[in-house]
Amino acid sequence: MTDQQSLPARTLPLILFFLVASFVSNGQEIPSEPAAISAGEALFNNNCRSCHRVHEKLIGPALAGVTERAPSVDWIISFVKNPPAVIASGDEYATALFDQYKPTMMTAFSTFSDEDILNILAYVQAEAAKGPATAEAPAEGQPVSSAGEGVPAAYLNLILIGMVIILVLLLIILVFLISAVKRFLDQKDLTPEQRELVHAPFTLGTILRSRGFIFIVVFVVAALGFKAVINGLYSVGIQQGYAPAQPIAFSHKIHAGQYQIDCNYCHTGVMTSKNANIPSANICMNCHNQIKQGTLTGEAEIAKIVKAYETNTPIEWVRVHNLPDLAYFNHAQHVNVGGIECQTCHGPIETMDVVRQHSLLTMGWCIDCHRQTELNTKGNAYYDRLVELHSKQSKSNMTVMDNGGLECSKCHY
Ligand code: HEC
Ligand code: HEC
Ligand code: HEC
Numbered sequence: 001m002t003d004q005q006s007l008p009a010r011t012l013p014l015i016l017f018f019l020v021a022s023f024v025s026n027g028q029e030i031p032s033e034p035a036a037i038s039a040g041e042a043l044f045n046n047n048c049r050s051c052h053r054v055h056e057k058l059i060g061p062a063l064a065g066v067t068e069r070a071p072s073v074d075w076i077i078s079f080v081k082n083p084p085a086v087i088a089s090g091d092e093y094a095t096a097l098f099d100q101y102k103p104t105m106m107t108a109f110s111t112f113s114d115e116d117i118l119n120i121l122a123y124v125q126a127e128a129a130k131g132p133a134t135a136e137a138p139a140e141g142q143p144v145s146s147a148g149e150g151v152p153a154a155y156l157n158l159i160l161i162g163m164v165i166i167l168v169l170l171l172i173i174l175v176f177l178i179s180a181v182k183r184f185l186d187q188k189d190l191t192p193e194q195r196e197l198v199h200a201p202f203t204l205g206t207i208l209r210s211r212g213f214i215f216i217v218v219f220v221v222a223a224l225g226f227k228a229v230i231n232g233l234y235s236v237g238i239q240q241g242y243a244p245a246q247p248i249a250f251s252h253k254i255h256a257g258q259y260q261i262d263c264n265y266c267h268t269g270v271m272t273s274k275n276a277n278i279p280s281a282n283i284c285m286n287c288h289n290q291i292k293q294g295t296l297t298g299e300a301e302i303a304k305i306v307k308a309y310e311t312n313t314p315i316e317w318v319r320v321h322n323l324p325d326l327a328y329f330n331h332a333q334h335v336n337v338g339g340i341e342c343q344t345c346h347g348p349i350e351t352m353d354v355v356r357q358h359s360l361l362t363m364g365w366c367i368d369c370h371r372q373t374e375l376n377t378k379g380n381a382y383y384d385r386l387v388e389l390h391s392k393q394s395k396s397n398m399t400v401m402d403n404g405g406l407e408c409s410k411c412h413y
């Protein structure tokens with residue numbers, strides 16, 4: 001009786017609490033829908049990634065966990081919109097942060113809406129929840145793993161687990177058999193020695209020294225080794241995603257993206273020869289004898305160019321894309337004659353701070369494209385006759401394959 005009366009009395013504060021809580025967080029709730037996360041990812045990659053990572057400190061702090069450590073979500077929103085204002089207001093958290101990251105101050109994103117920033121936070125939370133290992137690998141949204149790599153690994157894991165289960169079952173059956181045999185032997189007439197043998201103590205030591213145990217250990221080690229070898233074989237020669245650190249922190253995102261410098265300005269060979277060429281320090285100095293300071297790296301990185309130029313030592317860039325010697329690839333043929341964009345093969349270079357190998361660069365990759373791509377024959381008198389011949393035999397458009405693009409000798413000599 002009394003219980004029933006007090007029920008609403010007990011739940012009322014609870015309901016009130018939830019009402020108040022939802023009211024307070026109204027509008028500042030970090031969304032969790034996939035659409036918000038992917039919108040946030042795009043915003044993050046385009047605006048924040050040059051200075052922030054989710055899990056690592058870069059120019060600015062790692063953003064994982066920022067919603068817990070910053071004063072509030074509101075604070076983050078006003079900070080992102082105008083960091084100098086928040087720092088200048090004497091806000092304790094902001095000044096401490098600024099002291100730590102001096103002299104860099106975060107750029108203001110005054111055009112961002114609250115929703116934009118909440119979406120970015122949604123992306124950061126989703127990435128943070130994934131943990132460091134997987135989150136950073138697909139930089140700028142490009143999946144790094146090559147197709148098919150994950151499947152055999154998953155199968156091998158299943159097979160391994162299956163084998164372990166079978167071994168455990170066998171062990172249990174063995175224990176049953178042993179006790180059954182013991183019971184059977186106990187009913188027989190045995191000499192004292194035989195009896196001792198049957199009831200020999202069953203200790204950890206005897207287990208460790210037993211043949212069965214050694215067999216299991218050897219088997220598990222061999223299986224794990226086998227799995228490692230198979231995994232290794234699958235990645236032989238595939239360098240997709242390779243993004244080595246370079247001697248100077250040159251950024252395509254700044255030069256080709258932000259300042260829209262033409263690729264040919266630096267990669268001078270791309271239209272006319274086999275090689276695209278990496279620019280020498282001379283080309284850099286066209287601009288950098290004036291520009292001595294970068295927003296991100298200050299004077300340190302640009303000073304390296306000046307030093308290389310003055311001492312006449314070549315900058316030792318680490319090569320990213322590299323076909324084996326047995327294959328022949330020509331840039332002019334593809335870019336100039338074929339009219340293919342750099343990005344088709346190299347990915348969104350203009351968004352990369354560090355160049356990353358975007359394509360597989362295997363023979364299958366070359367051939368797939370030659371099968372699918374139509375020849376760029378327009379305005380090329382050389383092809384007129386060939387196209388005429390081709391259209392007599394076939395209704396489909398002429399591809400690179402039809403022009404001998406699958407012949408071994410075109411790529412191997
Ligand atoms: C030019 C580099 C730069 C860019 C671009 C940048 N930040 Fe920052 N960010 C910083 C630095 C540096 C700090 C540390 C505070 C300071 O010195 O201004 C910071 C601090 C922060 C903080 C507070 C972190 C904490 O630990 O409390 C947040 C949140 C933040 N940035 C979000 C963003 C978002 C979101 C974007 C993209 C829209 C962005 N930042 C873009 C450099 C940058
Ligand atoms: C201001 C000069 C400059 C401009 C402009 C430029 N690059 Fe580069 N590029 C370089 C330098 C220097 C390197 C070597 C360092 C590195 O890998 O980051 C390089 C490396 C590369 C590589 C990797 C080479 C390798 O080692 O395999 C590719 C691919 C590339 N650039 C493509 C492009 C494309 C596509 C554009 C236009 C969207 C472009 N670059 C614009 C200077 C430039
Ligand atoms: C056509 C002009 C031009 C050429 C050529 C050029 N740069 Fe730059 N570079 C710039 C500009 C503009 C900036 C941006 C300065 C800033 O951040 O305000 C810059 C910034 C940089 C920075 C500092 C980035 C930062 O924000 O800290 C580095 C390092 C750099 N360039 C390296 C190179 C190298 C190496 C070459 C030659 C391969 C090169 N640049 C060629 C115009 C050029």
Ligand code: HEC
Nearest residue numbers: 263267270275276277321322323329334335340341342345
């Ligand atoms: C059809 C695919 C394809 C296109 C299009 C393409 N590249 Fe390449 N690029 C490659 C391959 C493959 C390599 C590796 C070549 C090698 O190792 O011999 C490479 C290598 C490079 C290199 C390293 C240095 C060198 O000369 O080997 C640079 C720089 C480069 N490309 C820039 C560019 C630029 C800039 C463009 C656009 C104007 C472009 N590439 C268009 C496939 C392509």
Ligand code: HEC
Nearest residue numbers: 328329333337338344366369373376400403404405410411
């Ligand atoms: C994005 C598509 C694409 C990729 C990837 C590609 N090619 Fe090509 N390739 C073409 C096109 C288009 C042409 C025809 C250009 C023309 O009009 O002559 C061509 C032509 C060629 C030719 C001349 C064929 C002939 O009949 O004269 C060779 C050799 C060649 N490619 C080698 C390669 C190699 C080696 C690779 C891989 C490392 C590669 N290509 C990757 C599109 C591609």
Ligand code: HEC
Nearest residue numbers: 237323324327361362363366367370405406407408410411
């Ligand atoms: C469109 C260009 C192209 C054509 C056509 C082509 N290849 Fe290749 N081939 C390549 C490239 C690029 C590589 C190097 C790729 C790698 O290392 O994965 C390669 C690698 C190879 C290798 C070495 C494989 C290895 O694991 O090192 C052999 C063997 C080979 N090709 C044979 C052939 C034969 C036979 C033909 C004719 C039926 C042929 N190729 C046609 C581009 C081509």
